[in-house]
Amino acid sequence: MKRLLFLLLLSFTTSIVQLQAQDIQVIKKEQLYQLAESSPEGKTKIINFWATWCRPCIEELPAFESVNKMEQVEVHLVSMDFIEELDKKVKNFAQKKALNSSLYLLDETDLDPIITKVNEQWSGAIPATLFISPKGKITFHEGKMTEQEILSIIDQP
Template sequence: MRKIALIVFVFFCACQVRAQQVEVVKFDRLQNVIDSKTDKIQVINFWATWCAPCVKELPLFEKLNADKKDVKVTLINLDFADKEKKVELFLSKKKMTTEVLLLDEIDYNTWIDKVDQSWGGAIPATLIINPKNGKRKFIERELQEGELQKLLAEVE
């Protein structure tokens, strides 16, 4: 019985080690992502674990991240910094691999306009930027299947 308990414990620990680590960041780090001078189109999605439409659209971003190597997907979580372990557990449970940054900025009014002037603050919200030509798209609602590809084409 002890052998089985030890095996289960080791397996559990190994699974925890592989869980995605969430980096807690301030807005300046997010600003660096937005202003990045890369060859890749930037897709930045704002979401939270408690937001049902946000969670519903996450597989679209996971698929885009896996399929399009010329696109950089970054998921900005808004659960607050003290929820880091909760977010990591959520990502592990959903088997997500896309980069996630947990934004530690409680006063949204200080940074929302810096992301996009039209943003009213609702989530999910997605910012798509083509650094090569400067084209941008901002969407403040849940995206549907196939919509990301159309939006990417609009900024290419």
């Protein structure tokens, strides 16, 4: 009986964890370019580049998680951690923080052409964030952002 209860409890807790933790999609550059191509109808798409080792990135994540709750916003978090860190670090981190935004890990090493293609203004420093307005207008920001700064870009016509 005790054992049954334990198993029940175990399956219950696992399902909660599964509910909270988003899957992390490992992507290549082509998929990233596709992601950065357009925004869904009536929505602002936000693509944020971060890593578990980047402190300002982690500090600004709650702000992106918060705006992701808005109807007209869609947040995509692209981890620049190495693929070897996926299970050990990135998944653990995503679970611990119960991240609800769409999660990716960019599995590429030759980044010079990719950084430039994502946005000319991007020097490669992270955090870096790309905003695609409902009308397709691109805004790029390098460095940590506050929720207010994020909202001011979303609110732009």
